[in-house]
Amino acid sequence: MLNGIRVIEVEGLGPGPFAAMLLADLGADVITIHRKGGAVTPGMPERSLLDRGKRSIALDLKDPQDLDTALRLIATADALIEGFRPGVMEKLGLGPEICHAPNPKLVYGRMTGWGQSSPLSDVAGHDLNYIALSGALWYASNPGDIPQTPATLVGDIGGGALYLVAGILAALINARTTGQGTVVDAAIYDGSAHMMNLLMSLGQTGNLSDTRGQSLLDGPHWSRCYACADGGHISVQCLEPKFYAIFLNLLGLSDDPQFQHQFDRQLWPELTQRLTRIFAENPRDHWAELFADTDACVAPVLSPPEASTHPMNTRQTWQQSDGNLQAAAAPRFSTHIWHPKPSPKRGQHTQEILKNLPPASSG
Numbered sequence: 141m142l143n144g145i146r147v148i149e150v151e152g153l154g155p156g157p158f159a160a161m162l163l164a165d166l167g168a169d170v171i172t173i174h175r176k177g178g179a180v181t182p183g184m185p186e187r188s189l190l191d192r193g194k195r196s197i198a199l200d201l202k203d204p205q206d207l208d209t210a211l212r213l214i215a216t217a218d219a220l221i222e223g224f225r226p227g228v229m230e231k232l233g234l235g236p237e238i239c240h241a242p243n244p245k246l247v248y249g250r251m252t253g254w255g256q257s258s259p260l261s262d263v264a265g266h267d268l269n270y271i272a273l274s275g276a277l278w279y280a281s282n283p284g285d286i287p288q289t290p291a292t293l294v295g296d297i298g299g300g301a302l303y304l305v306a307g308i309l310a311a312l313i314n315a316r317t318t319g320q321g322t323v324v325d326a327a328i329y330d331g332s333a334h335m336m337n338l339l340m341s342l343g344q345t346g347n348l349s350d351t352r353g354q355s356l357l358d359g360p361h362w363s364r365c366y367a368c369a370d371g372g373h374i375s376v377q378c379l380e381p382k383f384y385a386i387f388l389n390l391l392g393l394s395d396d397p398q399f400q401h402q403f404d405r406q407l408w409p410e411l412t413q414r415l416t417r418i419f420a421e422n423p424r425d426h427w428a429e430l431f432a433d434t435d436a437c438v439a440p441v442l443s444p445p446e447a448s449t450h451p452m453n454t455r456q457t458w459q460q461s462d463g464n465l466q467a468a469a470a471p472r473f474s475t476h477i478w479h480p481k482p483s484p485k486r487g488q489h490t491q492e493i494l495k496n497l498p499p500a501s502s503g
Contacts, residue, residue, distance in 0.1 A: 141476055142168035145312065148210075148217045149177055149194070150201075150234070154267075155300035156223030156251045157190040157327065162305050163219075165469035165478060171217075171493060174183065174486040176200040185473040187483040189466055197494070198487030200231050206257075210234060212497050215242045218315075219308050220225060223251040225429040227263045235321050247311040251304050257326035267295035267328070273351035274299070276332035278340065282364055283353025299332030352406060361411035362387065362402065365441060372424025376415075387436040391418065391428075 145168040149160040158173075164170040172191060176198040197213070199206040211234070214220055220239065222229050229235050229250075236248045253270045254260040271277045273295050279286040280294075283461075289295075304326035311322045313351060342348040347356035357363050362384055363377045378384040384402050385394070393399045400415075401407055419427060422494070424440050431438035442450060448458035457468055461480035469478040 141473060142166045145169065145219070146171070146217045147219045147221060148173065148214050149221040150220070150224075150229070151250070152223030154403070155224070155296040155304065156221050157188070157251070158297060159251065159301040159304040159308075160194065160221050161190045161192060162469075163308070164299065164481075166203060167476070170194040171197050171213065171489070172484075173201070173213075174198050176203075176206065176487070180494075182210045187462065187485060189462070189464055189483060191483040192462070192466070194480035194484060195489040195493065196484040196487055197490045201234070202475075207233055208500055209494065209497065211238070212500065213243075213493070214239050215245065216498065217243070217246060218312060218330055219247040221304070222250065222310075226256045244321055245315040245319055247308050247315060247324060248321065249304050249308045249311075249324045249326065251300060251326050252326075253300075253328045255329060256325045258327070267292050267365055270328040270333045271295040271299065273288075274333040274336075275331045277353060279355065279358045283493065284358055294335075295332050296327045298335055299330070300328040303331035303334070313463055347368050353408075359405065359408050360402075362407055364412065366416055366419035367429060368419055368424040369421060370423035370425075374419055374424055375439050375441055376425045376437070378437040383435050383437045386434055387431075387438065390430055390434065390436055 142163060145163075147160060147163050147168050147170045149156065149172045150171055151172060151174045160170050160172065170193065172194050174196050177200070197209075199210055201207055201210060214234070222234075239246055239248060250256060252261070253265045254263065268289075270276070271289065276294055276299065277287045277289060280289045304324065307324035307326055311324055313501075315321050339348060339355075342356050349355045353359040357377075357379075361376075362377065365373045365375045367373055375388070378387040381402060388394045388396070388399055398407055398411060427438070428440040444458065444465060447453065448460075457470075458465060459468055459480055460466075462482055466480065468480070472478070
């Protein structure tokens with residue numbers, strides 16, 4: 141879908157590389173500027189999964205010659221992605237004004253936690269901090285439990301990388317129409333707060349409370365996970381009454397007078413305890429089999445390796461590539477079939493890229 145689009149990614153961590161990977165998955169020519177002579181980040185492999193489908197050039201951006209190479213490379217690009225703290229790219233001599241001078245249509249994508257300008261712009265933080273302060277962590281976990289979300293998914297990826305990609309794609313369309321590039325200020329704080337609008341819409345119908353455990357989706361017995369006899373877990377979220385009725389029928393609870401009151405908030409804690417005892421009587425796979433192929437809206441909680449062997453994976457969502465288990469590109473297109481591409485070694489394409497760069501200006 142993005143064939144013909146070139147994206148320059150300045151090596152970073154987390155959401156920036158993920159956003160660039162997604163653009164590469166969509167067909168963009170993504171060139172990552174890796175640090176010349178830089179060691180692989182501790183805990184990260186030499187070939188990062190997040191670099192799949194990209195090309196790599198190794199440069200020292202503090203070296204004048206390599207900086208000139210970076211500027212010439214950026215001049216050939218449609219978009220750029222960087223994830224440093226505000227002001228770092230400017231200090232390197234790669235700020236928006238400098239990059240836009242030879243390339244006015246450039247979409248300059250900036251990925252930060254707190255935004256380019258805010259009271260916390262210069263303060264360190266991580267995924268959990270951003271979503272805590274934005275309000276996105278408030279309804280996480282069961283009532284009474286410590287708020288907990290899947291690591292990096294809500295902030296770095298959901299509120300960060302995906303909003304950066306959306307911003308870049310929108311700006312690319314605008315640049316083609318107007319000939320004018322822009323700076324995309326993607327802050328995880330902003331994006332994670334924006335995602336809350338789906339939940340906030342429940343407040344318009346009285347189904348969102350500031351008290352955890354009293355809202356439509358974070359308090360009911362029919363919207364949570366339960367522990368099973370073998371230590372596994374089962375997820376339940378049968379919101380609509382017709383699906384809730386199927387759920388009760390399969391558990392033999394259709395005639396239970398208490399369970400008939402699905403939306404009675406006063407009963408939620410007691411019904412949760414009853415279901416806790418019921419699900420603890422059998423192992424996870426027993427419940428998975430009971431609810432399989434029904435509209436009860438119940439599913440087992442699987443690890444990624446387990447998900448890769450589940451019948452649902454006939455879609456090949458989980459694949460083995462480069463010796464690693466990884467998820468395929470999303471979304472899918474009827475006209476384009478995605479196949480996993482290898483990740484490069486750091487600097488693998490340096491000579492190839494340099495060979496095809498426009499010559500340096502004599503001025």
